[in-house]
Amino acid sequence: MRDERRTTYPVLAVAIVAIAAFVILAVVVRINGTVYLDEKILLFFRDPENLAVPIGPRWLEQTVVELTTLGGYPVLVTLVSAVVGFLLVSGQFGPAIFTVGAIVSGTIVSSMLKYVIERPRPEVVDHLVHTFTASFPSGHATMSAAVYLTLAALIIRLVDRFIVRLYVLCVAILLTFIVGMSRIYLGVHWPSDVLAGWSLGTAWASLSWLAVSGLREARRHEKAE
Structure with a gap:
């Protein structure tokens, strides 16, 4: 069984940074400190003459609508x-x-954080897909990070080659990034919602990895005794 202790500190560092980022974003959002930048970014992705129309060709909008389902609960x-x-x-x-x-x-x-914080969805631009819950943090961004990074960690535990592990991690990060950006492009989340979701999902995947690593290490010590 592979010794995982050498990866504990980097993963712990990622978890700490992600948790700190989420807490900072939550505090700043509560005092409306992100509104100006959030609005600027949302408007960047829309036609200035018609805010109901996203930038880019028609096929891009349809592609993003389909890509955002990669972070939805059914998928x-x-x-x-x-x-x-x-x-x-x-x-x-x-x-x-x-x-x-x-x-x-x-x-x-x-889900609990959405209920507690209850941030309204952005109304600066039209929503290009339907939404049913509060805005902060982005559920799609949170769960895509949690799921894809957790699955990546699972695969990484089963392989030894560095290039394979790097590839799996990069794919997980890319999928998480695509899902988060799709929520901004579609106008259903403030950018700060997505950043918070990425932070929360990354923290949760990291903490889960650390918890399992700790249990495995404890069991190894028990067997050794």
């Missing part, structure tokens, strides 16, 4: 269910429990 639940199912039938019960626990708990925390 994420389907993906996680398929992965967990594979882990269960292959007898890897520990990783299956880790995956379900990390993602379900992340979903609960994200």
